[in-house]
Every structure is written in C-alpha cells, then in structure tokens.
Amino acid sequence: MTRYFTDEHEWIDVDGDVATVGITDYAQSQLGDIVFVELPAVGTSVEKGKDAAVVESVKAASDVYAPITGEVTEVNPALEEDPALVNSAPEGDGWFFKMTIGDSGQLEGLMDAAAYKDFVASL
C-alpha cells in the first residue's frame, strides 16, 4: 500500500483499485478541535482538487478536496458519532472516505511521505 499527500494536506492510500482519503496530522493540528465532518454520499463523483468534504472546527468550516478523480464507495461511519477521531487519529481511524481511482496517472503528481514532510517544514 502506498500513501500519497497533497499540498492541501490530504492523504490518500492506494490499495489495488481502491483509495482511502483523509487529512494529515498537520491539517488537524491547524484546524483544532473538530466538531463535525460532512462527508460525500456514497456514489458521488469527486474531481481532483474539487470540494469533497467539509470539516467544521469550533472556529470555522474548511473544505477538504479530492486528491484524485473517482467515485466515493464508502464513508467512515465512525466520524458521525466521533468527529474528534480526526484530531486523535487523522492518518488512521479518522479517515474520511474510500474511492475508486479514475486516473492512476493523477497519483504521480502527488507527494510521498518524505516530500510532504519537507513541504510542511517549509510552511
């Protein structure tokens, strides 16, 4: 399984022809306490770089973008009851949704863990 990162602080795990999407630890630390996550409906077509979900912190609402184009196949049911999972386990149990991979070529433009680490250090 390979994990990629976007410069908008989403991560995407690729496992065969399914990808899992969430936001990074850096993203959750910037947002602060998350009180609500609005997830796309299963079956929604999402487009690379376009709105896919919304996270509401105490302070503000923030958009989460789709790292690649594809169709949502599953959303994380745990986030409805416990949105704070995004704070406590952003890159694990706090995942947002699973999706198909519309164009695997889009993954090549994303960062790997080392590149993302450098990117965050540069902010």
Added chain:
Amino acid sequence: MTDHDNDETLEDLPLDALPLDAWHRARGARMVPFAGYEMPIQYEGIVAEHNWTRESAGLFDVSHMGQLLLSGPGLDAAVEAVLPIDLSTLKLGQQRYSLLLDDDGGVLDDLMVSRWPDALYLVVNGATKWDDMGTLREALPDDITLNYLDDRALLALQGPKAAEALARHATGEYPLSALTFMRFGRFRIAGHDVTIARAGYTGEDGFEILLPADAAAEIADLLCAEPEVQPIGLGARDSLRLEAGLPLYGHDMSPEVSPIEAGLIFGINKRRRTEGGFPGADRIIREINEGTARKWVGLKLEGRLPAREGAEVFSGADPVGTVTSGGFSPTLGAPIAMAYVAAAHAAPGTALDVEVRGKRLAATVTPTPFVPHRYYRGS
C-alpha cells in the same frame, strides 16, 4: 483544505505587536491577525481552553482594546450628549455598559464606561477604536480632553477560580473580595499600580486588569504560575462569549442595526429612554414604544453541524432572518447561534430552520444566555 474563515483580518494594513506578543509566542500560541494586531487564537486548543475557563481560571490578553480617558469641565453633560448613559447614577468605582451610536441610531460600538476621580475611563473595541476616537473627538467640546492610554495593557482573568488566584497577588485599601460585578478599584500587584474591575466577556466571575504595558509580561507570568490559571486565546474567548449570549461588535451589531433590534436596551439608561438627547434618540425612543420589525435572538440547533455568520434562517419556505454569530458550544455539546429574525418569529420556543450548504437544520429560538452567567454580586 481551505478555511472559509471570515474574521476581521485587516490584511492590507501592517500588523502591530501588542505588549505581550513575545510572551504569547513563548507559550506556544498560534498568532493570527485580528483588529490590526497579531493576536493569540489558541495555545493548547480551543475546547480545552474553553473548558478550563469554565472550570478554573483563564488569562486573556485583551490589550488590543482601546482604553480612553475623558476629562474636562462639564464632563458628564458633554458625554451624555454623545452616549445614552445616565451618568448621574454612575458613582466613583462603578462601571457600566454603554453604546456609541450614529445619528440614525445605528451602533458604532459598544463600550464600558467607568467613573474615575475627575475622569471617565472608556474601554472600546480594538477594531473600532480609531474610528471611535474620531467620533468622540468630533462630538465632544474642545475643552474635553481625550487621552488614548496606549502605554497600558489590559488582561482579563476569568473563571470560577479567578478570584482566589488573583487575591493572592492583589493588595489594596480593601480586599479584592470587596469588589462585586461591575465595580472596580485601585490595587497593587508585584509593586505595580493596577486598576481591577470585576467584569468580563465570558459569563463567568472574573476581572479585567488595567496595568502598565511594561509590567504586563511580569504580571501575566505571575498569574499563570498559579495552578488555577492558564492563558486562553481568542478562539475560546469567542466560544465563551457566544455561550454567555454576549454580542460581538461587527457581527451581532453594527451601524445597520439599532440597539433595540439588537436587544441592547440595557445600554440605553432609563432616564435617557424618555429624555433622549443622544445621537439617534428619535429612532430609539420610537422603537422602544412601537417595537422593531426584526429582533436579535439566540438559536439552538439540532445535530452537530454549526451554522456560521451569514447563514439564512427560514420559517417553512420563508426566509425570516440571518445568523450573525454561530459555532459549536463546548459546554452544551451542541451548535448555538445568534441571529436577527422577523419579530413574528422571535418568541422563545419558535421552531425555525437554518440553511448550511444547502441543508436545512432544525433550530429553536432560545433565551440567552445559553450557559448561565455566574457573576459575583456579593455574598
């Protein structure tokens, strides 16, 4: 990931540093532009800081606010011509909420007025202080002196344990416990002369400490060394005041609304409601007698999704108002909001809907404060 944040970031102006700028950074604060300054939005996290203030005591740096001192001959009459306050009932050592209004009765700012010996001390909002000084200077006679106390800092210590923590350091002619809500006095902390008012913006018992800017870091350190006290950022300040039902200038009130629409009639002192003689008096007295077409209300929302400023309020299919402040209440574990709605829909218990990103959320008009005030009014 992109914030939809809409705070009053004056991004085209250079940002000034407040006296405690380095102090906040050393304590791990995340600094954001606010009211023309870099200010701490949070240290540990908004919810933790919010809860700490409700349970213990939080130290807030509110040095961005404008501290003004008015003095001169005929001071009371001159100020009563500008503010809808009754100064005949404001005694030495007392503080009172008032409003700066334009000629149409729109709200230019809300402020605190304190009776000092031979002077009135005003605390106005940070984002409006320069405009306020212009308005006051223009409206007041030339022989009234307006001093901007920019060599002072302002700290707020708020929460149920604020009194015991502060009492260990504040000494004066009488004990700190002699102050009740909206009273102030002169004290000394660590050898510095300070003025302490029992007031605040969280709904909790607490104090506002006016002190020399060059003593701010020393006194902030002293207070944060107390086990009850932690520094609290602007994020929690906003969620605390929202729960306390306290309106925020520029959001819940503005020149577009009158204080009667905004539910701020307590800012128009009783004598002035009949006598008038202040800017916008005609409209305000008329609205007191006849009511207003829209009213400021509190809303409790079902579910967990907060409604933010600008969200539209509906009764069935009809748009009836707009949210002016909203967020998630850590104390209630639910979203709450403030809104202006048509008067016919303003009664507590009225069922309304709020639209957020195309979804209608069920809401109920709720009396404020959402979380009861715990001011100290004497034992």
